[in-house]
Amino acid sequence: MKALIVGGSGFLGRTLARRCLAAGYEVAATCLTRPGEIAGVTWSPLDVRRQEEVRTLISSLRPELIINTAYRQTDWTTTAVGAANVALAASVVDARLVQVSSDAVFSGAGVRYDETCVPDPITPYGAAKAAAETAAIAISPTAVIVRTSLIIGDGESSHEARVHALATRRSSGVLFADDVRCPVHVADLAAALLELAVSEHRGVHHVAGADAVSRYELGLLIAQRDGLDGGLLPTGRRADTGLPGPLDVRLECAMTQRRLRTRLRGAREFLG
Structure with a gap:
């Protein structure tokens, strides 16, 4: 299997690249501002906003699988148009496409x-993430859309x-x-993501943790794991600030979990 990780130098992208290597895949990955440093991966600079650049790279690599993790929260073109550019190029080489999305597509009202x-x-x-989903499915009807939530690691996440x-x-x-x-x-x-990539499934899937926690509780869990004083963490209410954005968004993953061997742990477990 020849896999391409778009946004491979990011937090999720690096983890995917290592996992693909461990599975015996031939792995290529792209980077924009940070050069990739994982041995065994073929690295290429790529600006997903440039359609011709995306088409040229993917046509030359001809991967069987493309996982798009690229985004910028403040940049519509990277997140939305970039996803469309990747989907178009994937369709030309008939690659399996997995588009990573976010719980930010929801308002929190539900x-x-x-x-x-x-x-x-x-x-x-x-x-922008909702537009990316729409473009990926419209261009590549067999694509997998994976909505996820806050991504945590073993000390590496933002x-x-x-x-x-x-x-x-x-x-x-x-x-x-x-x-x-x-x-x-x-x-x-x-x-x-890799399980879904090699499966027969298509369309929208939710991959999030089993626990719904506030950002403050998440901070306390991280502090406890890392030996920090949680009492020093300042807290407040988003509702009091007027900052835009959803308050309470809980991704239900029951359908997706039934299709996976991977167990989606909750934060209280993996940070415990």
Whole structure:
């Protein structure tokens, strides 16, 4: 199997690349601002916003599997148009496409969302991810769309770095006690993505953790695991700030979990 990880130098992308190598795949990956450093991976610079650049690279590599993890929260073109460019190029070489999406496609008004729920984003990033989903399915009807939540690792994620910075007073801000998500461990997410990639399934799947926790509770769990003083973590309510974005979004993963061998652990387990 020849696999291409678009956005391979990112947190999830690096984990996917290593897992693909361990599975015996021939692995290629792309990077934009950070060069890749995983031995055994063929690295190529790529700006997904440039359609011709994407088409040329994918046509030359001719991968059988493409997993697109590339996004920028503040950049519609990278997140939405870039996903369409990858889907178009994947269709030309008849590659299996897996598009990574987000719980940001939901407003939070419904709180619990299963795989049949229609996106109703209330932020530009959520709208870009919803557009990316639509483009991927329209261009490549056999594509897999994987919506996920906050991605946590063993110290490498941005969420963990923020908790450390807040607990050691190297950064200001608060962790919201009313902002609820279903964090997933990056290893579980990567394993699930590859399972779905080689399966017969298509369409929308939810891959998130089993526990719904607030960003503040998540911070406390990270602090406890890492020997930090959780009492130093500042907390507040997002509802009091006027910041745009959903409050409570819980991805229901029952249908997807039935299709997986990988067990989607909750944050209280994998950070316990």
